[in-house]
Amino acid sequence: MTKKKIVIDLKEIIELRHYFHQHPELSNNEFNTTKKIKAVLTAWEVSILPTGLDTGILAEIKGKQTGSIIALRADIDALPVQEETSLAFKSLNSGIMHACGHDLHLTSLLGAIKYFKDNRDQIKGTIRFLFQPAEEAGGGAEQVIKKNVLKDVKAILGFHNNPNLPVGTIAVQSGPMMAGCYKFEITIKGQGSHGAKPEKGHDPIIAVTEIVGALQTIVSRNINPQDAVVISVTNINAGNVWNVIPSEAYLQGTVRLFDEKNAKLVRQRLFELTEGIAKAFGQSVEIGWSERALPINNDSNLTQAVINNLSSTVHKPLLSMAGEDFATYQKKIPGVFAFVGSNGAPDVADWHEPNFVGLDETLTTGVDYFIEGAKGLLAYLNEEMK
Numbered sequence: 108m109t110k111k112k113i114v115i116d117l118k119e120i121i122e123l124r125h126y127f128h129q130h131p132e133l134s135n136n137e138f139n140t141t142k143k144i145k146a147v148l149t150a151w152e153v154s155i156l157p158t159g160l161d162t163g164i165l166a167e168i169k170g171k172q173t174g175s176i177i178a179l180r181a182d183i184d185a186l187p188v189q190e191e192t193s194l195a196f197k198s199l200n201s202g203i204m205h206a207c208g209h210d211l212h213l214t215s216l217l218g219a220i221k222y223f224k225d226n227r228d229q230i231k232g233t234i235r236f237l238f239q240p241a242e243e244a245g246g247g248a249e250q251v252i253k254k255n256v257l258k259d260v261k262a263i264l265g266f267h268n269n270p271n272l273p274v275g276t277i278a279v280q281s282g283p284m285m286a287g288c289y290k291f292e293i294t295i296k297g298q299g300s301h302g303a304k305p306e307k308g309h310d311p312i313i314a315v316t317e318i319v320g321a322l323q324t325i326v327s328r329n330i331n332p333q334d335a336v337v338i339s340v341t342n343i344n345a346g347n348v349w350n351v352i353p354s355e356a357y358l359q360g361t362v363r364l365f366d367e368k369n370a371k372l373v374r375q376r377l378f379e380l381t382e383g384i385a386k387a388f389g390q391s392v393e394i395g396w397s398e399r400a401l402p403i404n405n406d407s408n409l410t411q412a413v414i415n416n417l418s419s420t421v422h423k424p425l426l427s428m429a430g431e432d433f434a435t436y437q438k439k440i441p442g443v444f445a446f447v448g449s450n451g452a453p454d455v456a457d458w459h460e461p462n463f464v465g466l467d468e469t470l471t472t473g474v475d476y477f478i479e480g481a482k483g484l485l486a487y488l489n490e491e492m493k
Contacts, residue, residue, distance in 0.1 A: 120221070127213060132200070135161065145164055162240040167236070170227055170234075175233075175489055177262045178237050178264070179236050179481055182209045182238075185205045185209065188461050211268045212266070214473075245400065269447065270456065278445065283365040288363060289398055292394070295391075296355050297354055301352070305352060312353070318380070318381055318385075344357045367401070382394070401438065403431060405442070415483060424445075447476055
């Protein structure tokens with residue numbers, strides 16, 4: 108049976124979306140964004156909790172009945188991208204753009220707050236609303252965890268808009284949703300020489316080219332073919348003179364996958380292959396490996412509780428190789444993360460592109476997802492407490 112959609116006036120929320128889109132700020136510099144969110148919540152007489160964070164906001168609404176504590180999360184930062192859309196409300200900050208649609212996320216959360224502020228009688232428990240900084244740069248969720256902002260929270264709910272899905276669409280499932288994101292950096296140290304006398308040195312460019320090819324064998328010869336793993340070398344830098352072999356060469360890249368066991372295997376093989384090749388060419392190597400985002404894996408029971416309470420038709424998602432730090436929360440708190448359709452036009456621009464457009468109509472589904480998802484989580488958790 109199709110559930111009746113919640114109907115709320117989104118005029119103010121759309122206006123706020125336009126404001127935030129016009130005034131984007133980079134990770135850890137969301138000072139005006141934080142100030143504006145705080146002003147809106149203060150005008151709505153919503154309780155704001157201390158966090159100790161430089162940017163970002165945590166708000167809270169307590170229901171008229173006691174029950175579990177849950178959190179709804181939206182990210183608030185933008186990207187260092189020059190906007191190339193024709194939107195009437197395009198970015199006013201040169202070189203900065205909400206090219207990933209976080210303005211849609213944070214205003215959807217504001218819409219949910221507005222609804223729950225006027226309908227506290229529908230809350231059996233407490234809902235905290237987290238406006239998280241620095242998702243794009245990585246580390247924002249970790250900042251929140253370190254400040255113990257989510258103490259006593261039993262479940263967390265979030266979403267990311269998806270321009271490849273039509274407006275009105277929600278895609279979610281238990282288990283994997285988005286890939287873990289890892290960064291590697293490799294510096295090969297050889298010995299430079301004249302380009303006409305390569306035998307006088309140890310050419311790091313040759314070592315780097317061997318490494319690039321060898322890294323691709325990690326997936327083809329070490330990973331189960333049924334597992335999704337990507338290793339991409341994205342930057343190579345060596346030398347700057349046409350007739351001189353340099354003494355160093357550098358490369359960096361990214362690994363994307365859904366299983367943390369595979370992350371350990373890829374890391375191990377990357378080190379082994381790189382160190383072995385460097386040694387074979389009589390050179391030394393420095394390797395850096397950093398975790399930028401863990402794989403997102405939804406809790407099965409909570410996901411079903413959310414799906415059961417959604418009025419929109421729920422679709423099975425296509426897994427995304429993009430990374431998102433929502434999984435940092437899921438290591439501490441069970442959670443549910445979904446995709447909400449934000450465009451769906453043919454040949455639509457994707458995340459991080461300068462002509463990315465997330466439609467205003469996305470907010471209707473985004474707000475509903477937060478409201479209905481929160482009710483579903485609270486109903487399930489409160490039943491479990493009995």
